[in-house]
Structures are given as C-alpha cells and as structure tokens.
Amino acid sequence: MKTHLYLGAAAAALLLAACDPAADAPAPAPGPQAEEVEANGATHEALADNPLLAEWNTPHGAPPFSQIQPEHFIPAFEAAMETHRAEIEAIASNPEAPTFENTMLAMELAGADLGRIWRVFGNLTSSASNDELDAVQAEMSPRLARHSSAITLNADLFARIDAIHQNVEQLGLTAQQARLVEVTHESFVRSGAQLEGEDRERFAEIRAELAGLYTRFAQNERRDSELWTLPLSSEDLAELPSDIASAARAAGQARELDTPVITLSRSSVEPFLQQSPNRAQREQAWRAFYNRGNNANEFDNNDNIRTILGLRLEMANLLGFETFAHYRAAGTMAGTPDAAIALMEQVWEPARARALEEKADIAALMAEDGVEDDVMGWDWRFYTERVRAERYDLDEDEVRAYLDLENMIAAQFYVAERLFGVRFTERDDIEVYHPDVRVWEMTNAEGEHLGLFYGDYFARQGKRSGAWMSSFRPQNGITGDTPIIINNCNYNKPDEGEPALISFTDATTLFHEFGHGLHGLLSNTEFPSLAGTSVDRDFVEFPAQVYEHWFSQPYILERFALHYETGEPMPAELLERVLEAQNFNEGFSTVEFLNSGFVDMAYHLDTNPSEIDVEAFETEVLTRYGSPQAIPMRHRSTHFLHSFAGEGYAAGYYSYMWAGVLDNDGFDAFIEAGDIFDPETAARLKDVYSSGNTIPAMENFINFRGREPSVEPLLRNRGFIEAEG
CATH class of the missing domain: 1.10.1370.40 (Neurolysin; domain 3)
Structure with missing residues (x-):
C-alpha cells in the first residue's frame, strides 16, 4: 500500500x-x-x-x-x-x-x-x-x-x-x-x-x-538523455514524414543547434525508429535510447541499482519480510509476489506466440529488402509500420493528420462531461511555470468551482521523460480545498504555427493521464490522506486505463478525429482500418511490458543484490522466459524510473497488467449496458474516482462491477483469444 x-x-x-x-x-x-x-x-x-x-x-x-x-x-x-x-x-x-x-x-x-x-x-x-x-x-x-x-x-x-x-x-x-x-x-x-x-x-x-x-x-x-542528439541532414529530413521533420527542427532550435536533431525523448526517437529508412541511423538512435544511464560516464546508474536493491532488501528484512518484493506485495490487491508473477505468466505465452508471428512477418519483409541480418531492435518498429501499411493499408502520417492535439484535448474533456457532468473552461489568468503549460477550471453543471487542471504536453530540456499525473494540491474535505491537478506528457513540439499532430498511441496516453487526473479532480473524501490516487499501487492504474477505452470508440473518433487542414472527420473507411489495426503489434507491446515486469520482480526477489551484473541479470531473466532477442525491456534497468527513482512501482511494475485486467473487464460494463455513456454505469464509475482510499480496492471494484474481475476481457481485447460467439 x-x-x-x-x-x-x-x-x-x-x-x-x-x-x-x-x-x-x-x-x-x-x-x-x-x-x-x-x-x-x-x-x-x-x-x-x-x-x-x-x-x-x-x-x-x-x-x-x-x-x-x-x-x-x-x-x-x-x-x-x-x-x-x-x-x-x-x-x-x-x-x-x-x-x-x-x-x-x-x-x-x-x-x-x-x-x-x-x-x-x-x-x-x-x-x-x-x-x-x-x-x-x-x-x-x-x-x-x-x-x-x-x-x-x-x-x-x-x-x-x-x-x-x-x-x-x-x-x-x-x-x-x-x-x-x-x-x-x-x-x-x-x-x-x-x-x-x-x-x-x-x-x-x-x-x-x-x-x-x-x-x-x-x-x-x-542528464544522460540530454547529452545525446542525432543530427539530421536535409536529405535525412526529406525521407521522414513532415511532422517528424518539423519536430526535429524544433528540437534543434530549442537546443540552439544549427541542425535538426532527434533526441532521446520517447516522442522523438520512437517515431524516428518507425519511419526512418536509414538502418544505420536507426541503430544509433536505438542503442542510445536503450543505453541511457548505462554509458560508463558520470551519469551511469549500474552502481546505484545495486546499492538501491541492497538497501531495499535490508529494509524489508528489518520489517520481517523475506524480500522487498514480499514487503511491497503485502497489502496490495495481488497480496504476494507469486500472485503478481502468475498473472504475468498467464498473459506471457499467448503474447509471446503473437510476437513470434509478428517477427516472422518482419523477417519476410527484411529478406525482400535484401537485409540478411536477424531482426534487431532497430528493425522492429520500422518494419512493423511496413507490415501495418500492407495489411491494413495504413499510413501513420495519414492517421496523425486527423489527431490534432487540440482536438484530442477537447475529446478528453468531452468524455468527462458526458460521463461525470463536469465542465472544463480554459483560464489565461492563472500563472504557469513555463509558456507551454495551460490551465483549465473544472466546474459542475451549475458552474460551481471544483478544481484546476494544468496540462504540460511538450518535451523540452529540464523535463523528465514519460507521462505522469501529479498535483499542486489534493482535495481536502476538512478545509474544503479543491484539487489542483497536473498532467505531463512529452509530445514533440512542432514548428511555430504548425499543429501538434500526435499518434494513436500518444492520444491513448493523453486519455490515460487524464484518467489519473480525474481520479484527483473528482476526489470527494473527508480526509486528504485518503483522497484521490492514494490507493493500492495495483489499483491506481484502473481509473487511468479504463478511461483510455473511450478514445478508441467510433463515436469519439468520428466527432474529434478531424483533419488538421480541412476540418473534415476521418473517413469511415480509414476509421474502420484504424480500429481493425488496434491489436496489431500487440504481441510486441505486451512482451516488451512483461519483460520489464519480470525483471523488476526478479530484482526484488533476489537475496544477493550486491553481486548483480545488471546487463547479465536482464539477459538471464529474459532468456529464462524465451523472450525474442529483438524485443528488449520497455524500460531498461539503468533508466527504469518506475523501479529505481522511487518506490511507487518498485516490485510493482506488474500493476499495469493487473489494472489491465480491471480496466478491460470494467469497460465491458458499458458495453453490456449498450451505451458507452450509460448513466447508471457512469455513476458507479464516478464513485470509484471519487472514493479514493475510503474503502479497500477490491471492494471498490466489486461495487462498480458487481463481481470480482475476470482476465478474459483483457485476453480477448488484445486479440490473444477469440471472442465468444
């Protein structure tokens, strides 16, 4: 807890x-x-x-x-x-x-x-x-x-x-x-x-x-991430989609460089790995991205990992626990490390089988291109986009043209308004810490103030990687203080005057973080120590992950996925192809996540951490599970902020998968009701967001769903099993 x-x-x-x-x-x-x-x-x-x-x-x-x-x-x-x-x-x-x-x-x-x-x-x-x-x-x-x-x-x-x-x-x-x-x-x-x-x-x-x-x-x-950039020539830019080229120019200008650059922000390097035809440059970018904190320089994190693990083990032993993993699991929904591992293993085999099918598709395309090497990490995203384009006739650049960040922000607010009866109005009279930051006021239907929401969406120097929610003030029932909540993302900032076009994955992340934000904004508890996101670590992701589902609903995309130039909605046939492709590359995504989850748990079950060779440890765990070589951990150890920059997800990275069971099963309640905005179901969901830690997590979920969660919707929605009927 x-x-x-x-x-x-x-x-x-x-x-x-x-x-x-x-x-x-x-x-x-x-x-x-x-x-x-x-x-x-x-x-x-x-x-x-x-x-x-x-x-x-x-x-x-x-x-x-x-x-x-x-x-x-x-x-x-x-x-x-x-x-x-x-x-x-x-x-x-x-x-x-x-x-x-x-x-x-x-x-x-x-x-x-x-x-x-x-x-x-x-x-x-x-x-x-x-x-x-x-x-x-x-x-x-x-x-x-x-x-x-x-x-x-x-x-x-x-x-x-x-x-x-x-x-x-x-x-x-x-x-x-x-x-x-x-x-x-x-x-x-x-x-x-x-x-x-x-x-x-x-x-x-x-x-x-x-x-x-x-x-x-x-x-x-x-700091190690900020040391590296990949300069791009005009010829390199000509081979990239316009939004990636625009972001590279903006990144170079922000660093006062004379050339456009790719940075190690995930929103910069991953699109480059997807779209650049230059295999040598992709390898440079991939290696730099996955070796952050592992470069034998003043910012190397290998010794920090060993020291952290040793101290965590000692602390857990002082409290009477066998390992830090046992300490962390006690009091969560999972209860034990074995239960958390069992959940991951239940998903592992179907995910790995799908990933091997995806790898075979990539290998076939590489052979057509005359590339004789094995499929490597810097090949996967590039050739995956080729497979996607052939199978679903999808061009990522074409899809991005309909996903203007402004419209996606409007979409996240619209869903909250329909589900929970709140309104968001932008405020330009509230101070911010950076010009990119924006502020909205949340009110109820009667216009009464309920909270402030800050959105900080673009990558820059001095900002850590990833996406997250935090607060400047939690809801406090004793004093009547309303919440002040912030979402951070790291999207590429475009050239001046150009729209910020984001990927389908980026838009899903936007909804995810806003789900966390609503968990803070809708909090209605008496005591601040029980407010908002102060819940079990393996429950805190449920409100965020369930909110993602609304983004991919046709009703929302038809209304908000508008072309940035014409304002026309995404054509029905393109929308159909986008939705058909949702489970594409799901094997890679799930294996990549589980790799980090397995390694995270293995670290914290180890009883001799001072002897750990970090890279060898990673390799041993992934080899034990038979992970494809071309799919690394989503977060390599030396930049695994979830696990080593704090204790929120240490021995708890599995909780995203645990919450995946909850969110897929939870959204099914709306599907069963026949309406993604069903008022009765939405009222029960609002109770989840507003109740904080006033009741135990499992009880909270059962109050919403009417029963304990089932893993079947997660396996079905990821395409790992066939839907019944």
Missing part, C-alpha cells in the same frame, strides 16, 4: 515523485504560519518575504510561479519542517488520552506548509528543472527522508495511533474515520514504527540513503 503522508507529503512523496504518473501524496491542511518559526538562523523578515511561506492570493490558491525562485526552497523547507516537528511533538506529547480528534485529525492538519512547498518543488524538478533545482533536490531529499522517518519512528506518536487502532470498534467512528485509522496504522507499521533500538536507527538511515539514491538515479537518467 502506498505510504500516506501525515509526516509530510514532502518526504515520502519525494521518494515517489520521479517514478509514477500518479505518484502523488495528499498534502496536510493548513497549520501555524511559518513566519512564526525561525530555522537555521533565518530571520523572521526573510521568511516572511518568502513566497512559498506566504498566503497565495491567487485565483483558487494556485501557485504564484513568477514569485518563486530556486533560492526560496531550502529556507522554506527548513522553516516548514521545524513547524511540522513542533506540531507532531505537540500531538505525541499530549497528556490527554488519545482520541480521533486529538491524534488522527490533528495529524491530518499538520504539515500544511511542508506539503504545499513539496508539491511546487516536486513538480518543478520533474517538469522544469535546472542545475539550481537539481542541487536543492540532492541536498533536501535525504533531509526530508530523515524528517519523515523521525515521525514514523516516533514511539510516543505511534503508541497513540496504536491505542486508537486497538479500540477502533468501540469508538463509534464513521466509516471514513475508521478507514483513516486503519490506513495510518498500517502505514506506520510498514514505515518501521514497531522497530526498536539499533534496528529503528538503521531503518531511518536506510530511508535517508535511499532518498538520495532515488534523486541521483532520476537526475542521471535525465
């Missing part, structure tokens, strides 16, 4: 921030004013002038980015930690008998400034970092981890929580109050609260050391 942060949204969220699209932690409610506290010699006046500690007189309390500078963060963190320590000490030393109000509620109200500062900082270091912010992060991550541990290892505080937990049934608490007690107690136990003596001290040391390592791993991945 995800760590819940009364101890500061800051500390454990910092451990999660770089790895998870939805790795967000609820911020505590407002506490005493930080300017009352003096920290590390800072003057009252200096703290009072710090915008991170002042009241934000902005629309809906949005962060005042224009006032915030990197030098504000360390003094603000120090002041806020001091305030939070005093608040926690007051709770722990309270002479009155522990009650829900003087302990649980007081903890929910503590650390407001710390949570608020962390959210601004964490989002900036992920989305718009620089050398100054990197330095602050490197200094503060272990300090925040020690701050966190000092709270979870506070014996007097835990004694109060434990007393309430032991008597919870006699206290007459509401269902949400009782759930908060249960979740808090479990979180403290999993954070070492029951340890004593040297074990307790060692646990705190491990947490601090890991926090620094997670920061280093993420910064290494970003």
Whole structure:
C-alpha cells in the first residue's frame, strides 16, 4: 500500500515523485504560519518575504510561479519542517488520552506548509528543472527522508495511533474515520514504527540513503538523455514524414543547434525508429535510447541499482519480510509476489506466440529488402509500420493528420462531461511555470468551482521523460480545498504555427493521464490522506486505463478525429482500418511490458543484490522466459524510473497488467449496458474516482462491477483469444 503522508507529503512523496504518473501524496491542511518559526538562523523578515511561506492570493490558491525562485526552497523547507516537528511533538506529547480528534485529525492538519512547498518543488524538478533545482533536490531529499522517518519512528506518536487502532470498534467512528485509522496504522507499521533500538536507527538511515539514491538515479537518467542528439541532414529530413521533420527542427532550435536533431525523448526517437529508412541511423538512435544511464560516464546508474536493491532488501528484512518484493506485495490487491508473477505468466505465452508471428512477418519483409541480418531492435518498429501499411493499408502520417492535439484535448474533456457532468473552461489568468503549460477550471453543471487542471504536453530540456499525473494540491474535505491537478506528457513540439499532430498511441496516453487526473479532480473524501490516487499501487492504474477505452470508440473518433487542414472527420473507411489495426503489434507491446515486469520482480526477489551484473541479470531473466532477442525491456534497468527513482512501482511494475485486467473487464460494463455513456454505469464509475482510499480496492471494484474481475476481457481485447460467439 502506498505510504500516506501525515509526516509530510514532502518526504515520502519525494521518494515517489520521479517514478509514477500518479505518484502523488495528499498534502496536510493548513497549520501555524511559518513566519512564526525561525530555522537555521533565518530571520523572521526573510521568511516572511518568502513566497512559498506566504498566503497565495491567487485565483483558487494556485501557485504564484513568477514569485518563486530556486533560492526560496531550502529556507522554506527548513522553516516548514521545524513547524511540522513542533506540531507532531505537540500531538505525541499530549497528556490527554488519545482520541480521533486529538491524534488522527490533528495529524491530518499538520504539515500544511511542508506539503504545499513539496508539491511546487516536486513538480518543478520533474517538469522544469535546472542545475539550481537539481542541487536543492540532492541536498533536501535525504533531509526530508530523515524528517519523515523521525515521525514514523516516533514511539510516543505511534503508541497513540496504536491505542486508537486497538479500540477502533468501540469508538463509534464513521466509516471514513475508521478507514483513516486503519490506513495510518498500517502505514506506520510498514514505515518501521514497531522497530526498536539499533534496528529503528538503521531503518531511518536506510530511508535517508535511499532518498538520495532515488534523486541521483532520476537526475542521471535525465542528464544522460540530454547529452545525446542525432543530427539530421536535409536529405535525412526529406525521407521522414513532415511532422517528424518539423519536430526535429524544433528540437534543434530549442537546443540552439544549427541542425535538426532527434533526441532521446520517447516522442522523438520512437517515431524516428518507425519511419526512418536509414538502418544505420536507426541503430544509433536505438542503442542510445536503450543505453541511457548505462554509458560508463558520470551519469551511469549500474552502481546505484545495486546499492538501491541492497538497501531495499535490508529494509524489508528489518520489517520481517523475506524480500522487498514480499514487503511491497503485502497489502496490495495481488497480496504476494507469486500472485503478481502468475498473472504475468498467464498473459506471457499467448503474447509471446503473437510476437513470434509478428517477427516472422518482419523477417519476410527484411529478406525482400535484401537485409540478411536477424531482426534487431532497430528493425522492429520500422518494419512493423511496413507490415501495418500492407495489411491494413495504413499510413501513420495519414492517421496523425486527423489527431490534432487540440482536438484530442477537447475529446478528453468531452468524455468527462458526458460521463461525470463536469465542465472544463480554459483560464489565461492563472500563472504557469513555463509558456507551454495551460490551465483549465473544472466546474459542475451549475458552474460551481471544483478544481484546476494544468496540462504540460511538450518535451523540452529540464523535463523528465514519460507521462505522469501529479498535483499542486489534493482535495481536502476538512478545509474544503479543491484539487489542483497536473498532467505531463512529452509530445514533440512542432514548428511555430504548425499543429501538434500526435499518434494513436500518444492520444491513448493523453486519455490515460487524464484518467489519473480525474481520479484527483473528482476526489470527494473527508480526509486528504485518503483522497484521490492514494490507493493500492495495483489499483491506481484502473481509473487511468479504463478511461483510455473511450478514445478508441467510433463515436469519439468520428466527432474529434478531424483533419488538421480541412476540418473534415476521418473517413469511415480509414476509421474502420484504424480500429481493425488496434491489436496489431500487440504481441510486441505486451512482451516488451512483461519483460520489464519480470525483471523488476526478479530484482526484488533476489537475496544477493550486491553481486548483480545488471546487463547479465536482464539477459538471464529474459532468456529464462524465451523472450525474442529483438524485443528488449520497455524500460531498461539503468533508466527504469518506475523501479529505481522511487518506490511507487518498485516490485510493482506488474500493476499495469493487473489494472489491465480491471480496466478491460470494467469497460465491458458499458458495453453490456449498450451505451458507452450509460448513466447508471457512469455513476458507479464516478464513485470509484471519487472514493479514493475510503474503502479497500477490491471492494471498490466489486461495487462498480458487481463481481470480482475476470482476465478474459483483457485476453480477448488484445486479440490473444477469440471472442465468444
């Protein structure tokens, strides 16, 4: 179960921030004013002038980015930690008998400034970092981890929580109050609260050391990625689709280079691997992409991986678990590593069989081209597009012409409006941290404010790779604070004045992240520690993945897939071919994912991680499962942010597949109802989004679906088994 942060949204969220699209932690409610506290010699006046500690007189309390500078963060963190320590000490030393109000509620109200500062900082270091912010992060991550541990290892505080937990049934608490007690107690136990003596001290040391390592791993991945570009000549550009050429020119200009370039942003390199006929350049790009963090330079992550795995194993052993994988699985829907592995293996054989069929198709085309080599990683995407074009008469460039990012954003909002009765209106009066960022206000049908949504869609230097959701403020039923949610993607920014045309996969990712965003925006819980995405790791992907299904529905594509020049809808015959091709290359996609899932779990089941040779370990696991050589891990170990830049998905990458079972089965509820916007089914789904962690994950799914999930819809929808009838 995800760590819940009364101890500061800051500390454990910092451990999660770089790895998870939805790795967000609820911020505590407002506490005493930080300017009352003096920290590390800072003057009252200096703290009072710090915008991170002042009241934000902005629309809906949005962060005042224009006032915030990197030098504000360390003094603000120090002041806020001091305030939070005093608040926690007051709770722990309270002479009155522990009650829900003087302990649980007081903890929910503590650390407001710390949570608020962390959210601004964490989002900036992920989305718009620089050398100054990197330095602050490197200094503060272990300090925040020690701050966190000092709270979870506070014996007097835990004694109060434990007393309430032991008597919870006699206290007459509401269902949400009782759930908060249960979740808090479990979180403290999993954070070492029951340890004593040297074990307790060692646990705190491990947490601090890991926090620094997670920061280093993420910064290494970003910096190593930014070192590499592939210059393209005018002849190279002429062989590429116009949108890829446009993005390459924009990337070169952004880096103040004299030539267009391909970068290691996934949205840059993958389209190049799909479309470039230059095999030698494809090999260069592929090798650079898959070797991020593995280049024997100052940003190499191999030693970091071994150290992280060793510390995680030691931490799990201190808590009485055989391995870190057992520690992580306890309290999730899966329950055990064996259950998670069994799910992946259930999908593996049909996925591998399909991938081998796909490989044979590619080999045949390569032979026609006179390429005598085996199918390699830099061949797969290029020849897959050739196979796709022949089988479905599909041209990726033709499809992109109908997928203008503006229309896709409108589509994601439209689906939310139809399902949940909310409205999104763009706001240009709210400050942003980069010119690319946009803000929308979410209201209900009566026009009442419900939250703010930030969209940051384009790749750039200083922004980590991938796509994710986070928040600047979670929903808080105690204070009435509405959520401020952000989605990040890394699409190619086109030349000035040109539309941002994205792929079918990119558009699916857009819907996925907005599903996470709605999980935060629609949250309606009493306590922030139970709000939004603060759910089991193998359930948090369900709201995001189920939302993807609406994008591929003909009704949505007919309405929003409009040609960027003519405004005409996608022709019916092209739409039919696009939908027929949805399961194309599904063997590759599933095997690529499962490769990472198997390796992730194997790392965290290993009991001698100090001896691991990272590349040899990967090879051994993939060979054991018979993975085709041309299909690597989706995320190689040295840039596997999910697993090594935090703990959100460590020994938990399988959860995307677990959630795949849930989302395919869940969307079937709408199919069975005969209406993708069926009001009764949508109301039950809204309950899932709004309930956060107020009820256990399986119970939440059963309330929606009426039964436990079935794996059959996932296998059917991926084309691995035939549909019945």
